[in-house]
Amino acid sequence: MKYMTSSAGVPGITPWQDTWYKLSTNHIAVAGLLVLIILITGAVFAPLIVFHDPHEQYTDILLAPPFWHEDSKPGFILGTDDLGRDIFSRLVYGARYSLFLGFVIVCLSLLVGVAVGAIAGMKRGVIEAVILRMMDIMLAIPAILFAIVIVAILGASLFNAALAVSIVLLPHFVRITRAAVITEMSKDYVLASKLDGSKGWLLFFRVLLPNISAPLIVQSTLSFSNAILDIAALGFLGLGAQPPTPEWGALLSASREFIETAPWTVTLPGLAILITVLASNLLGDGLRDALDPRIDQS
Amino acid sequence: MSELLEARSISKAYQIKSGLLGTAVTSVLHDISFKLGSGQILAVVGESGSGKSTLARQVVMLEQPDSGEMFLEGIPYASCSDLHQRIRMIFQNPIASLNPRKRVYQLLEEPLINYKNLSRSERDDIIYQTLEQVGLDRDQSQLYPHMFSGGQRQRVAISRALVLQPRVIVADEAVSALDVSVQAQILNLMMDLRDELGTSWFFITHDISVVNVIADRVMVLYAGRVMETGSVKQVLETPAHPYTQKLLRSVPVAGNTRALINGDLSTAGDVITSASSCVYWNKCPLADSRCVESVPPMINLDNRLVACFKAG
Numbered sequence: 302m303k304y305m306t307s308s309a310g311v312p313g314i315t316p317w318q319d320t321w322y323k324l325s326t327n328h329i330a331v332a333g334l335l336v337l338i339i340l341i342t343g344a345v346f347a348p349l350i351v352f353h354d355p356h357e358q359y360t361d362i363l364l365a366p367p368f369w370h371e372d373s374k375p376g377f378i379l380g381t382d383d384l385g386r387d388i389f390s391r392l393v394y395g396a397r398y399s400l401f402l403g404f405v406i407v408c409l410s411l412l413v414g415v416a417v418g419a420i421a422g423m424k425r426g427v428i429e430a431v432i433l434r435m436m437d438i439m440l441a442i443p444a445i446l447f448a449i450v451i452v453a454i455l456g457a458s459l460f461n462a463a464l465a466v467s468i469v470l471l472p473h474f475v476r477i478t479r480a481a482v483i484t485e486m487s488k489d490y491v492l493a494s495k496l497d498g499s500k501g502w503l504l505f506f507r508v509l510l511p512n513i514s515a516p517l518i519v520q521s522t523l524s525f526s527n528a529i530l531d532i533a534a535l536g537f538l539g540l541g542a543q544p545p546t547p548e549w550g551a552l553l554s555a556s557r558e559f560i561e562t563a564p565w566t567v568t569l570p571g572l573a574i575l576i577t578v579l580a581s582n583l584l585g586d587g588l589r590d591a592l593d594p595r596i597d598q599s
Numbered sequence: 600m601s602e603l604l605e606a607r608s609i610s611k612a613y614q615i616k617s618g619l620l621g622t623a624v625t626s627v628l629h630d631i632s633f634k635l636g637s638g639q640i641l642a643v644v645g646e647s648g649s650g651k652s653t654l655a656r657q658v659v660m661l662e663q664p665d666s667g668e669m670f671l672e673g674i675p676y677a678s679c680s681d682l683h684q685r686i687r688m689i690f691q692n693p694i695a696s697l698n699p700r701k702r703v704y705q706l707l708e709e710p711l712i713n714y715k716n717l718s719r720s721e722r723d724d725i726i727y728q729t730l731e732q733v734g735l736d737r738d739q740s741q742l743y744p745h746m747f748s749g750g751q752r753q754r755v756a757i758s759r760a761l762v763l764q765p766r767v768i769v770a771d772e773a774v775s776a777l778d779v780s781v782q783a784q785i786l787n788l789m790m791d792l793r794d795e796l797g798t799s800w801f802f803i804t805h806d807i808s809v810v811n812v813i814a815d816r817v818m819v820l821y822a823g824r825v826m827e828t829g830s831v832k833q834v835l836e837t838p839a840h841p842y843t844q845k846l847l848r849s850v851p852v853a854g855n856t857r858a859l860i861n862g863d864l865s866t867a868g869d870v871i872t873s874a875s876s877c878v879y880w881n882k883c884p885l886a887d888s889r890c891v892e893s894v895p896p897m898i899n900l901d902n903r904l905v906a907c908f909k910a911g
Contacts, residue, residue: 490695492690497683511698
C-alpha cells in the first residue's frame with residue numbers, strides 16, 4: 302500500500318473509476334470482495350448447491366462428523382446435527398438469512414440515518430441539538446443490550462430482531478451524514494448551487510449526496526458486518542430466528558450442548574459468521590482507503 | 600436613463616460571539632454606493648479584509664444588507680423575483696466552486712432546470728452554444744471539472760454564469776488564482792463577452808494591473824468604505840486619495856526593485872475603524888487632527904468621488 306499511486310486528476314478518469322482503480326490495488330480488500338461475492342452467489346443459488354433439504358431429518362445418521370473424519374457419511378460433507386439434518390445445507394440456507402437481513406438492516410439504517418442526519422446538518426440550531434442528543438443517548442447504551450431491550454418490547458421474531466439491529470446502527474449513520482453535510486455546506490460549490498436555484502432536498506440529493514457518499518459507503522460495509530454479528534447474537538440468545546430456521550446464530554445456540562461430543566456442530570456456524578464478518582470488514586477498510594481523499598495526499 | 604445596477608449607501612455588520620454571552624459587532628461595509636451601467640466593467644479593488652467579498656455577497660443577494668438599498672434596472676432587489684437569474688457570480692477558485700462529482704453538462708443544466716421550463720433539446724442548444732461562447736468544445740461537456748486545466752476550469756465557471764444570459768456577472772477574484780498568460784486569455788474572454796452580449800461585470804480584484812486592462816470604472820475600498828471611485832483613467836493616472844496612491848506605488852513592476860522597497864513599510868498596523876474619524880488616518884502620510892476628529896465626506900473632483908479632506 303505504501304507505493305499505491307493515485308490516478309486522481311488524470312484526464313479521462315471519472316471519480317468512480319478512480320475509486321475502483323485504487324481498490325483493485327488493495328489485494329486484501331479484493332479478497333474480501335471475492336469472498337462476499339462467493340457467499341452471495343451461494344446464498345442465491347442455494348437449492349442448486351446443496352444435496353439435502355435443510356429441514357429434512359435423517360434420523361439414522363445423527364451427529365455425523367465432517368468429511369475429513371474417518372466416520373463421516375458420504376453425501377454429508379460437513380456432517381449432520383443432533384436431529385440428523387445436513388449441516389452444509391443448513392449453513393448455505395443460513396447465508397440467505399444472514400446476508401439478506403444484513404442487507405435489509407443496512408438499507409433501513411442508511412435510509413433513515415441519512416435523512417435524519419441531513420436534516421440535522423442542513424437545519425442546524427435546535428433541531429440539530431435534539432437529534433444529536435437522542436443519538437448520544439442511543440450510543441451510550443451497549444449495542445446488544447439495547448437490541449435486547451427493543452426485541453423484548455416488540456416480541457421475539459426475526460423481523461423484530463432486524464428492526465432492533467437497524468435502530469442500534471442508526472446513530473452512526475446520522476452522525477456521519479451530519480458531519481459530512483456540514484463540511485460540504487461550507488464549500489463554494491454548494492454556494493454556487495444555491496445561486497443556481499437548488500435548495501432543500503433537491504440541493505441535498507443532487508448536489509451534496511454524491512459528495513458525501515464515500516464515508517456512507519464505508520460505514521455501510523462496516524455496519525453490514527455488525528448487523529450480521531448482532532442478528533447472530535440475538536439468534537443465539539433465542540430472541541431472533543426461532544429454532545427450525547437455519548439462521549447462523551440460531552444454529553450456534555441449538556448445538557451449544559454438543560460442543561464436547563460433536564464440536565463441528567458449533568464450530569462450523571461460528572466459522573461461517575467469522576468469514577462473512579471478516580470479508581465485509583476487509584472490504585470496508587479497503588473502501589475507506591480508496592475513497593478517503595486525505596490518504597490520497599500522503 | 601436609470602443605471603443597470605445601483606447601490607445606495609449599503610452597510611453590513613456581522614455579530615461575532617465573544618465569550619459566553621457577549622456579542623461584538625464588526626462593521627464590514629459602511630455606506631457604500633455605486634452605479635454600474637449596461638455593458639460596463641466596474642472594478643472593485645482593495646486589500647484583503649476590505650470587504651470586497653462581502654460586497655459581492657450583497658450584490659448577488661446571498662445576504663441582505665443591514666441598511667441601504669440595491670436596485671437592478673431601477674427596481675429594488677426586494678421586488679426582483681428573477682434576480683438570481685439576471686445577476687450571476689463567478690468564484691475565485693474554480694476547483695472549489697465546481698461540484699467535483701458533476702460533469703460540465705450537469706453543472707450547466709442545473710440552473711436551467713431550476714429556473715427555466717425547457718425541453719431537453721432546448722437545454723442542449725443553450726448549453727452547447729454557451730460552451731462555444733467561452734471557447735470550449737461540446738465534447739468537453741461530458742468531462743468532470745478535474746479533467747480540465749486551470750484556465751479551462753475558469754471558462755467552465757464563466758459558462759455556468761452565462762448560461763442564463765444574465766445582465767450582470769459578479770466576478771470575485773475570478774482571475775487571481777490563474778497564472779499570468781492564462782489570466783490574459785480569461786480577461787480577453789470577459790471583454791469579448793461584454794462586447795458581444797453586452798454583459799456588465801462587477802469585477803473584484805486586488806490586482807491593480809488587471810483593473811487597468813479590463814475596467815471602465817474603478818472603486819477603491821478600504822476597511823469597508825469607499826476611498827475613491829471614478830473612471831479608470833482618472834483614478835489610476837492621477838490618484839487623488841492617499842490610499843489609492845499607496846496602492847499604485849505598491850504594484851510590483853518588473854525590473855524595478857526599488858519601488859517595492861519604497862512601498863510603504865510605514866503603513867503596517869491595524870485598521871482602526873471609528874465612527875468619528877477617517878479610517879485611514881493612522882496610516883496616512885497626510886493625516887492631521889481634522890482627519891482624526893471627523894469623517895471626510897465624499898468630494899466630487901471632476902466626476903470622481905474621493906473621501907479625503909486633502910484631495911483637490
